[in-house]
Amino acid sequence: MSRPDDDDLADVVELVAKICDAQAAGITISRGNEYHVPITYGIEPFVSPANDTFCQHTMGTTGVFVIEDARADPRFADIGWVDGTIAKSRFYASAPLYAPSGEMVGRLCVIDPAVRALTTLQRRSLETLAGSVTQVIELRLLRDARAPLVTPESGQTAATVVSQLAAELSHDLRVPLSSITASVEMLEDELDDRSNPVVDALLTRTMRAAARMERMLEQSMEYGAAGEEPTFAEVDLTQLADQLVLSSASLLETAGATIETADLPVVRADPDDMYSVLQNLLTNSLKFARPGVPPRVHISARHLPETWRISFRDNGVGIPEERRVDVFSLFSRATSDVEGHGIGLATVSRIIASHGGLVGADAVPGGGAEIWFELPDDEAEEQAR
Numbered sequence: 001m002s003r004p005d006d007d008d009l010a011d012v013v014e015l016v017a018k019i020c021d022a023q024a025a026g027i028t029i030s031r032g033n034e035y036h037v038p039i040t041y042g043i044e045p046f047v048s049p050a051n052d053t054f055c056q057h058t059m060g061t062t063g064v065f066v067i068e069d070a071r072a073d074p075r076f077a078d079i080g081w082v083d084g085t086i087a088k089s090r091f092y093a094s095a096p097l098y099a100p101s102g103e104m105v106g107r108l109c110v111i112d113p114a115v116r117a118l119t120t121l122q123r124r125s126l127e128t129l130a131g132s133v134t135q136v137i138e139l140r141l142l143r144d145a146r147a148p149l150v151t152p153e154s155g156q157t158a159a160t161v162v163s164q165l166a167a168e169l170s171h172d173l174r175v176p177l178s179s180i181t182a183s184v185e186m187l188e189d190e191l192d193d194r195s196n197p198v199v200d201a202l203l204t205r206t207m208r209a210a211a212r213m214e215r216m217l218e219q220s221m222e223y224g225a226a227g228e229e230p231t232f233a234e235v236d237l238t239q240l241a242d243q244l245v246l247s248s249a250s251l252l253e254t255a256g257a258t259i260e261t262a263d264l265p266v267v268r269a270d271p272d273d274m275y276s277v278l279q280n281l282l283t284n285s286l287k288f289a290r291p292g293v294p295p296r297v298h299i300s301a302r303h304l305p306e307t308w309r310i311s312f313r314d315n316g317v318g319i320p321e322e323r324r325v326d327v328f329s330l331f332s333r334a335t336s337d338v339e340g341h342g343i344g345l346a347t348v349s350r351i352i353a354s355h356g357g358l359v360g361a362d363a364v365p366g367g368g369a370e371i372w373f374e375l376p377d378d379e380a381e382e383q384a385r
Contacts (some may be wrong), residue, residue, distance in 0.1 A: 095130035132178035230270035237264035
């Protein structure tokens with residue numbers, strides 16, 4: 001928390017200031033008889049004696065604390081942030097920040113020179129974003145407590161590396177995701193009666209995608225920390241693929257890509273895991289497109305004895321025969337000409353293995369690759385018994 005160049009937390013602080021229509025905001029951490037404010041918006045980072053801060057009286061308060069006019073409150077009228085020594089603040093609001101132990105360690109604060117109150121949405125957003133900062137604190141402490149992230153040369157298994165990477169990526173994505181969610185909620189409130197069906201549909205789609213990403217991040221943390229098993233349910237892969245194509249419309253348009261989807265089966269699997277698999281395979285097909293050739297991806301299914309095989313066939317650069325097995329290994333890529341870390345197909349392999357399935361890659365006549373995965377057909381297995 002001591003780095004003033006912390007972009008993720010700086011984004012949260014700026015966002016909360018703008019949502020709350022406040023001139024300044026900061027993350028305040030209690031350290032003995034001082035309060036450290038290392039990440040700020042509208043003011044410079046600072047350290048202040050406890051007796052010259054708003055937080056000296058708010059640290060024990062759960063939930064959002066609001067002071068509409070600090071000058072009229074004898075607890076705050078004489079502190080430097082109000083009497084003009086440091087600033088002439090009138091309005092203050094904050095929400096608590098917690099350590100993993102449950103101990104309150106600080107506040108996410110906003111201040112402004114005007115007397116005012118918070119709307120219901122502003123109050124909820126302040127509390128939500130404070131929760132995001134708390135998650136960052138927890139995840140950083142957990143990460144620091146673990147052994148350093150292993151490398152491919154360290155002799156650790158691919159599963160161990162993927163688990164740690166899942167935890168790292170979940171940590172890095174949580175804060176911007178919270179910012180996106182809060183921004184969309186604010187936009188919905190601002191539009192209010194001026195909205196229209198198209199805008200409503202776009203906002204609804206965005207919130208659903210954000211909720212799905214949140215579940216995926218939670219799941220990644222579970223895999224990384226505890227190795228928990230998938231949650232199985234009936235998953236309509238056709239519906240899931242349609243959702244993916246709809247959510248990826250901007251990416252597909254930019255790439256000039258065409259996606260063809262045949263009828264896909266209903267399988268017993270973890271819905272969010274399956275979305276992650278489809279998303280990784282689609283992204284992989286677009287990433288390895290041939291230069292100057294618009295990507296074309298055909299998603300299909302074939303029933304095999306006791307299994308379903310789902311295939312992503314593209315017209316890209318293809319995969320050399322000698323690489324068709326190890327592309328599913330962590331840090332391995334089909335070619336070094338394309339940016340990436342070789343994580344996507346390793347993630348697919350890990351998820352499908354946890355579902356009792358297989359993955360593979362084949363060549364496509366005329367150029368391209370076919371990446372496939374197989375899942376057990378529970379109905380066929382029961383009939384065989």
